[in-house]
Amino acid sequence: MLKPGPFPKQALAEEKPAGPAWRARWHEVIFEADTAAGRRFDLLLFTLILISVLAVCLESVREIRQDYGLALRAAEWVITGLFTLEFAARLLTVRRPLRYASSFYGLVDLLAILPTYLSLVIPGSQSLQVIRALRLLRLFRIFKLTHFVGEAKLLHAAMRASMRKITIFLGVVLATVLIAGAIMYVIEGEEHGFTSIPTAVYWAVVTMSTVGYGDIVPHTAAGRVVASVLMIMGYAIIAVPTGIVTVEIGAATRAANNTQACPTCGAEGHDNDARHCKHCGAKL
Numbered sequence: 519m520l521k522p523g524p525f526p527k528q529a530l531a532e533e534k535p536a537g538p539a540w541r542a543r544w545h546e547v548i549f550e551a552d553t554a555a556g557r558r559f560d561l562l563l564f565t566l567i568l569i570s571v572l573a574v575c576l577e578s579v580r581e582i583r584q585d586y587g588l589a590l591r592a593a594e595w596v597i598t599g600l601f602t603l604e605f606a607a608r609l610l611t612v613r614r615p616l617r618y619a620s621s622f623y624g625l626v627d628l629l630a631i632l633p634t635y636l637s638l639v640i641p642g643s644q645s646l647q648v649i650r651a652l653r654l655l656r657l658f659r660i661f662k663l664t665h666f667v668g669e670a671k672l673l674h675a676a677m678r679a680s681m682r683k684i685t686i687f688l689g690v691v692l693a694t695v696l697i698a699g700a701i702m703y704v705i706e707g708e709e710h711g712f713t714s715i716p717t718a719v720y721w722a723v724v725t726m727s728t729v730g731y732g733d734i735v736p737h738t739a740a741g742r743v744v745a746s747v748l749m750i751m752g753y754a755i756i757a758v759p760t761g762i763v764t765v766e767i768g769a770a771t772r773a774a775n776n777t778q779a780c781p782t783c784g785a786e787g788h789d790n791d792a793r794h795c796k797h798c799g800a801k802l
Contacts (some may be wrong), residue, residue, distance in 0.1 A: 545611040547783050567650050570597045574647045598634040618784035626652045676766035684760050695722040700750055710737045728752040
């Protein structure tokens with residue numbers, strides 16, 4: 519009879535939860551939305567984010583800042599303090615804090631609190647607190663909108679698959695505007711506002727993107743011909759990358775994802791039948 523090898527023992531060891539019990543309980547509250555406590559925690563964060571962004575926007579209005587500036591700043595510091603404690607709690611409840619801190623949501627959580635502290639050194643930087651609006655992406659997990667999470671993953675996969683084609687296309691566009699800018703600098707000259715090749719390239723970008731600010735315009739017949747060609751090419755600029763991404767979306771196939779967060783690295787977006795994290799390999 520064959521003796522059992524080391525694999526069964528290893529498998530049993532993986533089944534045991536790692537870390538103290540309080541870490542697992544708090545991880546479920548902070549990272550998950552399957553329990554009543556987790557939903558209340560996420561909804562509280564959602565409310566604080568909205569209040570914080572609203573306070574930053576109101577503080578930028580001079581009349582409101584003169585009357586309520588002190589109260590708004592106090593509210594920003596209180597909310598920043600709460601977010602700091604929450605970020606520390608997230609790091610404490612995952613087994614690999616550095617991995618979570620370097621993830622997308624970890625960086626967003628860090629950037630959500632940095633502007634307030636930077637305002638002590640760089641006045642006015644507190645306006646960057648609107649970065650906290652990115653934390654509203656957790657809205658999909660809070661309200662169990664898993665189908666939106668799946669669509670977001672599908673779009674992300676299509677963008678990654680399209681990256682090389684779009685990079686090549688942008689290279690062609692940049693070469694085109696550089697050549698067109700140089701031609702316009704030669705045709706129009708400094709007397710018509712094309713004072714340098716970089717200025718002419720700026721005009722080519724504005725024209726080719728069909729924005730048309732009108733701060734620099736061609737005055738000669740040859741210059742207007744070049745401008746007309748760039749305007750027509752501008753429609754292709756919009757259509758080509760859109761078509762590339764559309765094809766990749768049609769070709770991408772992804773299974774539906776759930777909202778469970780990895781207890782080790784905090785990553786989300788796992789498949790419904792996943793048993794281990796696809797980012798760090800930890801057991802879910």
